[in-house]
Amino acid sequence: MAAYDSGTEGLAAAARAALVREIDAEGVWAAEPVWREAFAEVPRHLFVPYYYVAGAHGYERRWGESPDPAARERWVRGAYEDVPLATRLRDGELLSSSSQPSLMARMLVALRVADGDRVLEIGAGTGYNAALLAHRLGDDDLVTTVDVEPEISESARRHLAAAGYRPAVVTGDGARGVPERAPYDRIIATCALPSVPRAWVAQCGEGARILTPVATGLLALTVRGGCAEGRFLPSGAFFVPLRGVARARAGDMAEVPPRAREDELFQFLAELTQGVLSPREAYEVWVREGRPGRERFGVSVGKDGEWVWLDDREGPCVWPLPV
Structure with a gap:
């Protein structure tokens, strides 16, 4: 890990303070x-230490060790913009990113972490969230982060050590959790899944909270008696899918009015x-129920499966989730 000069560190400190003020102004925390x-x-x-910015001619790589001082300044300023940063690409496909800081802040607040909680993070990414x-x-030992890609988990471990943190970084399938370090009081996922x-x-203690992206929403669940239940938060969330899990495709939208196709709540x-439900059936539900x-x-x-419901678990609008 590079050691940056005092000018870079000073610029980083100023940019970080500006980012905090920006998020603070939104009342997030x-x-x-x-x-x-x-x-x-x-x-x-x-x-x-490097990331990619999409441009008219593909991705531009910004690098903290560039010999060009102006390029290094662009890198450090960009690192503190309130935007997601693409950090790993393969054949043009986004494999990993550093999430938008204000979204991370909202998720961490919604996780409701208390002193002494044991936390599992699914999707190590850059290590910043951990x-x-x-x-x-x-207490570093209270935090565990897992990623299926050895390169990602190892780079996260290096970044964490450079910043002075040493939580447990595990290489493994995040969908399986990390049973050897259970039980957990909180689980947070930073990658999208079709279900929970x-x-x-099973790896949560009684009363634990799980916060995870499902579809394009953030789902907050409470664990009781070996089961979990909860609602989605109002705001949307768009994440890279958990590796090995493809994002669902909503099917043929030809029978859905164009305006609905472009509405992210219908999507x-x-x-x-x-x-x-077919897209047409989903549209009929959406209109009938007042575009929820x-x-x-x-x-x-x-224990009998996973179910998504509208308004009430015992109501008429209940559908199975894939497992």
Whole structure:
């Protein structure tokens, strides 16, 4: 890991402070200001020594060790913009990214972490999110992060060490969790899945909270009695799918009015009911129920399967999720 000069570190500190002010102005962590300190202290640029920015002629690689001072300045300033950063590409396909900081802040607040909680992160990425968790909890051993790609988990481990954090970094299939370090009080996923792996629920303690992207929403579940249930948060979330899991395709949209096809709330319902409802059937439900937002949907994970429902688990609008 490179050691950056004082000018770069000074610029990074100023850019980091500006990012914190920007997120602060949105009121993201008003309920849990402890996260403000974490974002103010953890240096994001150490976790993105290079990244890619899409342009008219493909991706531009920004690199912290560029011999060009102007290029290094673009790199460090970009590292603290409130945008996701592409960090790994393969044949033009995005494999890994550093999520948008304000979205990360919203997710961490929604996770409702308490002192002493044991946290499992699915999708190590750059290691930045694990560093924020370790900073918040003040004990590296309380945080575990897992990624299926050895290159990603190893680079996350290096980035974390460079920033002074040493949580457990595991190479493995995130859908299986990390049973050897269970039980967990909180599980957070930073990659999209079509449903909630049963292994996560099994590795949680009573009253644990799981926060995970499903379809294009953020699902918050509470674990009780070996089952889990909860609702989606109102805002959307778009993540790289968990490797080995393809994002669902909503099927033929030809029978759906063009305006609905472009509405992300309808797209959310269509993806959530993929394989159960046709796009036309999903559209009919969406119109009949008043074009519901994400927060009206919930998920139940039980021993008999996983179910997504609208408004009420015992209501008329209940569909199975794929497992």
